[in-house]
Amino acid sequence: MYPGTYARSHPDRIAVTMAGSDDRLTYAQLDERSARLARVFHDEGLRPGDVVALLTDNSVRAYEVYWAAARSGLYLTAVNSHLTAAEAAYIVDNSGARALVASAALGGLARQVREQTPSVRLHLSYGGPVDGYRNYDAALAEVSAEPLADQPRGADMLYSSGTTGRPKGIRPALPDHQVDEAEVQLTTVLRRMYGVGEDTVYLSTAPLYHAAPLRWGAAVHALGGTVVVMERFDAEAALAAVERHRVTHGQWVPTMFIRMLRLPAEVRTRYDLSSLRVAVHAAAPCPVEVKRAVIDWWGPVVYEYYASTEGCGMTFIDTPQWLERPGSVGRAVVGVPRVCDEEGREVPAGRVGTIYFERDAMPFEYHGDPEKTREAQHPDHPAWSTTGDVGYVDDDGYLYLTDRRSFMIISGGVNIYPQETENLLALHPAVADIAVIGVPHPEMGEEVKAVVQPAAAARPGPELERELIDYVRARIATYKAPRSVDFVDELPRTPTGKLAKGPLMERYRHP
Structure with a gap:
């Protein structure tokens, strides 16, 4: 299914609307505008397997671009808008994008980004003029609204940072069917697990460059529902949006739960949330006490899933199941979980190990990085893939996470890999040795901290702390920068010189 199906049956139904501005698209408009944009791409020479990069704020236009790529056999690469120009340009260039919509x-x-990516041939901007970009609406007006005769289904190719800090493109195989034929796997999961359908009103609370908001919104379109997009998350505004739009389904991260729970009681009870049937959360571990508080407030409508941008597998758990097994992320609905020890041997239920998911075939590859792709595969079972998370499965098949990818920081649902920040600070003349870790934060889950062994001539203290933080913020995305710096006489290292980060992290988690 795709928007054209509902453009024919319910042309005036709202496909997507902004929660704040009320900018909206009906299914007829989404179908026509995405068909026009698909033709613009085709006329510029883009063919199945080519890449379109998208640099956007939260906007209804994002879904026009998504569906234009999806109905053209193209890959869509959504770029994090909080990256620096060099970081964003790296993704655009590495993806091989031939078009950039901004x-x-x-x-x-x-x-x-345009100046740093000379290989991109087509530049379009919407919402106003941008130097070097063609006007998006004018480009659409110049072509026919008739859909292309051939509409092979495309896919997204999103980027997930690696432990070295360089983002890696996750490139799935293109489906072998037309856009209006067989449903994609996520669509099937949403329909069966969460009851998503034509009466669904889905609240999207996070930036659309993230995998879940982009994919879930598109899946709601494939099932004929309405997507309500927040321009940016605000705790009270989210509750108001549920009431105003009679939201039936919403997706959250634990940090959002915490911010809503911290609202004054009179604010939390001001809004009618009775329309809410499904509140899904994922992206980061949710403290047990926080989840219990949300269930007490909203009722048994809280669902959790565990998945990754790579699409290795997916688990699901509803409220009654979670109350029986607090802390579990559920049973698999995509793939079969396999927990293995360091030698790759499968371990029995209850034993902790690396979590793999068995699929019929490897579901993805890291674009241009066959070594990293191999590292994600089980050494003896190429169709088993992992993102390096650690946990165990109980006797009933429920998965529990006991750790995350080595040293990764999750702050407000965003993955941050410390190596990139460490590499920057290692070059600073005031730094003799450096470790960047995540430390507990009551709202964000974790925040970034730098632990620095200062150089002999350096004077540790508040001034140097500010200097180091500013040094990082000036060079990479600010969310990767440390929020605090501790100074120590010496960092723990093994006899071979390897940083013993595990004990250091444990020290901050359990001081």
Whole structure:
């Protein structure tokens, strides 16, 4: 299914609307505009397997671009709009994008990315002019609204940072069917697990460059529902959106739960949330006490899933199941979990190990990085893949996570890999040795901390702390920068010189 199905049966139904501005698209408009954009791409020479990069704020236009790529056999690479120009340009260039569509709200970044990616042949901007970009609406007006005769289904190719800090493109195989034929796997899961259908009103609370908001919104379109997109998350505004739009389904991260729970009681009880049938959370571990509080407030409508951008597998758990097994992320609905020891041998139920998911075939490859792709595969079972998470499965098949990918920091649902920040600070003249770790934070889950062994001539203290933080913020995305710096006489290292980060992290988690 795709928007054209509902454009024919319910042309005036709202496909997507912004929670704040009320900018909206009906299914007829989404179908026509995405068909026009698909033709623009085709006329510019883009063919199945080519890549379109998208640099956007939260906007209804994002779904026009998504569906234009999806109905053209193209890959869509959504770029994190909080990256620096160099970081964003790396993704655009590495993906091999032949077209770049950008929001004028990000005009400064869009101009810099264009200058650094000369291989891109088509530049379009919406919402206003951007130097070097063609006007998006004018480009659509110049072509026919008739859909292309051939509409092979495309896919997204999103980027997930590696432990070295360089983002890696996750490139799935293109489906072998037309866009209006067989449903994609996520669509099937949403329909069966969460009851998503034509009466669904789905609240999207996070940036659309993230995998879950982008994919889930598209899956709701494939099932004929309405997507309500928040321009940015605000705790009270989210509750107001549920009431105003009669939201039936919403997706959250634990940090959002915490912020809503911290609202004054009179604010939390001001809004009618009775329409809410499904509140899904994922992206980061949710403290047990926080989840219990949300269940007490919203009722048994809280669902959790565990998955990854790579699409290795997916688990699911509802409220009654979770109350019986607090802390579990559920049983598998995509793939078969296999927990293995360090030698790759499968371990029995209850034993902790690396979590793999068995699929019929390897579901993805890291674009241009066959070594990293091999590292994600089980050495003896090429169809088993992992993102390096650690946990165990109980006797009933419920999965529990006991750790995360080595040293990764999850702050507010965003994955941060410390190596990139460590590499930057290692070059600073005031730093003799450096470790960047995640430390507990009551709202964000974790925050970034740098633990620094200062150089002999350096004077540790608040001034140097500010200097180091500013040094990082000026060079990479600010969310990767440390929020605090501790100074120590010496960092723990093994006799071979390897940083013993595990004991250091344990020290901050259990001081």
